Amino acid sequence: MSEFDFDTRSNRGGTGAVKWTRYGPDDRDEMLPFWVADMDFRLAPVIQEALQARLDHGFFGYSEPTPSLNQAFIEWLYAQYAWQVREDWLVWVPGIVPGFNLACMVLETQGASIMMNTPVYYPFLYAPQNTGHRAIYTPLTQRWSRPAEIDFELMRSSLAKDTRMFLACNPQNPTGRVYSRDELSALAGFCIEHDLLICSDEIHSPLVLDTKREHHTIGEVAPEIESKLIALFAPSKAWNFAGLGCGVAVIPDPTLRARFRAVHNGLVPMMSPMSMTAAEAAYRHGEPWRQALLAYLRENHRLLHDRMNKLPGIHMHAAQGTYLAWIDVSSLQLNSPAEWLRSFGIALSEGSQFQGPGYVRFNFACPRPMLQAGINRFETGVHAAIDRRDDT
Ligand SMILES: Cc1ncc(COP(=O)(O)O)c(C=O)c1O
Known part of the structure; x- marks a missing residue:
């Protein structure tokens, strides 16, 4: 029995929580949300207490990351992934989406091309265009029999003369892949061979579910990529404090870091004092809660995986990491499967948003009774779609 309570559902109605308002109503069960990546679990008590103490202090002026926050992150990163980074390599950002958009802005050539694997978290898709560049999308290999894989041959043949950067996502949203050391070292080799910068979004790194795998960070796997x-x-x-906005860019190379800082300053706000407090509490004291969370998520994942794969024609690969399931529903022959499922009271993310048509993404980070209710609705929607398909 965990000392933390993940089973009780709290009412998030009236707080503006997008997960609950987007497909509303936010205070009743007519629509259960399993789309955007935030969890229906209350904050870890140690983080809540740290925030309360910061609140009681009563001052919220412009604030810089403290040496203590930097140290907390550096020690956490080393303890988790054995990557030793220096304090002056860190640039804190108020979100990872701004972080990878800023990364695209460091490119000196305007109108360059930036490569990424798809399907991928959809703000990746637009980051090159947002910043005056062009995107090259190279799909991961997705087969029934095995997890998604990086297709290096396709990437090689898709390179253009002006390709300057690769945008990586590991653990990968939405496929849940956690890349191996071999895959990461091959990716680093690819970037070095073709003289590409690499921006590696590892926001999901503390969420590895597969007990036979672990997260490796590319800077530790391939130190030669550091520059x-x-x-x-x-x-x-x-x-689970996405709404506070917080992240950190680790940039070992001084020139690259100076360029990143230059595009950052004046465009992106400083981190909020509350987010820095939450970050430090998480890195210093959040491990027991994270371990309990992982145990709970693994059980949710097992339940979802079993039930999905029993449905005729529906296929879900085990998610190695993240709390997102990537489910192949193409056999239902629906144009917008998530929209179809919404009419059965369950809000999922549409695969086409991530460049994965025929799939839906299911966020299973919620109290188990809510998950079970959602799965029941999913099943009803699938059977109705099968009947409709077979009638036509
Ligand atoms: C891969 C990935 N990167 C970034 C984000 C969002 O980061 P932030 O809210 O810090 O901008 C998400 C949110 O789901 C994500 O899955």
């Missing part, structure tokens, strides 16, 4: 690397980390996903 080309912008690695992004955040505690906000794993410890």
